[in-house]
Amino acid sequence: MTPDYRVVIIGAGVVGLAVARALAEIKIESVLIIESEPNFGRGISGRSSEVIHSGIYYPENSFKSKFCIRGRNLLYDYCENNTIDHQRIGKIIIASESQENALKDLYQLGISKGMDDLRLLTAKEIKDLEPFIKGVQGLLVPSTGIVDSHQLMSQFHQRSVNSNHDYLFKSRVRHCESVPGGYRLMIQSPSEDLESVTSAWVINAAGLNSDHISNLIISKKLTPEILFSKGNYFSLSNQWKNRFSHLVYPLPDVKHGSLGIHLSFDQTGSVKLGPDAHFLESNVEDYSIDESLLSTFYEAASAYIVGLEKNDLSPDFTGIRPNLRSKSPGFDDFYISHEKDKGFPGWINLIGIESPGLTAAIAIGEEVAGWVSEV
Numbered sequence: 001m002t003p004d005y006r007v008v009i010i011g012a013g014v015v016g017l018a019v020a021r022a023l024a025e026i027k028i029e030s031v032l033i034i035e036s037e038p039n040f041g042r043g044i045s046g047r048s049s050e051v052i053h054s055g056i057y058y059p060e061n062s063f064k065s066k067f068c069i070r071g072r073n074l075l076y077d078y079c080e081n082n083t084i085d086h087q088r089i090g091k092i093i094i095a096s097e098s099q100e101n102a103l104k105d106l107y108q109l110g111i112s113k114g115m116d117d118l119r120l121l122t123a124k125e126i127k128d129l130e131p132f133i134k135g136v137q138g139l140l141v142p143s144t145g146i147v148d149s150h151q152l153m154s155q156f157h158q159r160s161v162n163s164n165h166d167y168l169f170k171s172r173v174r175h176c177e178s179v180p181g182g183y184r185l186m187i188q189s190p191s192e193d194l195e196s197v198t199s200a201w202v203i204n205a206a207g208l209n210s211d212h213i214s215n216l217i218i219s220k221k222l223t224p225e226i227l228f229s230k231g232n233y234f235s236l237s238n239q240w241k242n243r244f245s246h247l248v249y250p251l252p253d254v255k256h257g258s259l260g261i262h263l264s265f266d267q268t269g270s271v272k273l274g275p276d277a278h279f280l281e282s283n284v285e286d287y288s289i290d291e292s293l294l295s296t297f298y299e300a301a302s303a304y305i306v307g308l309e310k311n312d313l314s315p316d317f318t319g320i321r322p323n324l325r326s327k328s329p330g331f332d333d334f335y336i337s338h339e340k341d342k343g344f345p346g347w348i349n350l351i352g353i354e355s356p357g358l359t360a361a362i363a364i365g366e367e368v369a370g371w372v373s374e375v
């Protein structure tokens with residue numbers, strides 16, 4: 001059987017779009033992207049901190065470390081070559097007195113991964129760099145930055161469309177079966193009709209739904225499970241706009257599986273705090289913000305922001321991470337796998353692509369495109 005498409009990508013978030021863009025770069029044109037929302041970038045990718053992460057936190061040899069560090073370099077080059085708003089501003093990780101050893105361990109981890117631009121800072125050096133920030137010791141990570149993720153996704157989408165890729169919006173993949181030479185997907189269209197399409201390759205980039213999409217063809221026993229972890233953001237009032245020149249992070253909150261309530265800002269200098277991390281029971285996609293967390297955010301941020309008042313904070317927005325973790329502290333990697341060894345040649349699962357997925361997207365896209373072009 002000759003399939004309708006060489007590649008079908010399920011999900012037009014930053015990861016699916018980065019895969020499409022990488023396929024376009026190697027001149028693979030027979031590509032269909034299926035997205036349940038009316039446009040691209042409406043899932044996890046529309047609700048991130050838009051930080052270009054350095055990759056310092058992740059264990060050596062993990063996918064997160066590999067794809068984040070490679071993806072970060074590719075992303076800076078891509079932004080420069082495609083005039084996408086971004087700034088390589090660096091970040092400062094702040095330690096209190098009792099955390100100095102943990103900060104030094106993080107510094108050593110970064111050095112061991114070849115990050116030779118890291119610098120430990122004294123309290124005075126922190127103050128010189130950021131007059132409104134206090135800390136006993138700091139770690140300067142110059143390779144961290146910010147990016148306009150919406151411009152980035154538009155650019156990926158445009159590159160893909162220019163290569164004659166097809167897009168089906170408002171269309172949800174419902175069923176899947178193996179057929180000779182590939183897979184048949186059943187797609188529910190806006191008119192509720194079921195259409196079928198065949199493809200030699202299926203790239204599962206369905207974000208929060210990626211474990212369910214995998215389960216359409218691969219048993220639950222062989223697919224990692226996602227748990228939703230919600231992150232709340234609070235914004236700071238306009239008087240804090242443009243007061244900072246670096247992003248500022250506490251040490252990671254290992255207990256809750258987050259980077260800690262940190263300070264970031266967008267291209268206009270507007271400052272936000274967060275995200276924190278709370279597991280959502282039953283994986284309900286609930287984006288309401290928990291306003292009662294304002295005091296917790298205020299206390300966490302007051303530990304490192306000088307002169308912060310409680311009424312400087314207002315509820316902003318939330319995002320949901322597709323965590324692979326088993327509700328216990330520890331490190332969970334991305335799940336990136338061509339499932340041929342499980343008996344599903346041509347099926348690629350991208351599951352649990354939480355932070356730093358935006359940073360890693362170009363590198364993930366290129367890896368996937370490499371697998372597709374090998375055959």
Ligand SMILES: Cc1cc2nc3c(=O)[nH]c(=O)nc-3n(C[C@H](O)[C@H](O)[C@H](O)COP(=O)(O)OP(=O)(O)OC[C@H]3O[C@@H](n4cnc5c(N)ncnc54)[C@H](O)[C@@H]3O)c2cc1C
Nearest residue numbers: 011013015036043044045049051173207319356357358359
């Ligand atoms: C709060 C928060 C902050 C973050 N901050 C950062 C950051 O600062 N830096 C960073 O590098 N990373 C960050 N991340 C991580 C990053 O945002 C994600 O890794 C990335 O956006 C994931 O993209 P995706 O394409 O895999 O998922 P998505 O953007 O969710 O795309 C998946 C798409 O699949 C579609 N879909 C699902 N099911 C179906 C179906 N059955 N049929 C058709 N379509 C379907 C969905 O509608 C969705 O559009 C953050 C994440 C969160 C939650």
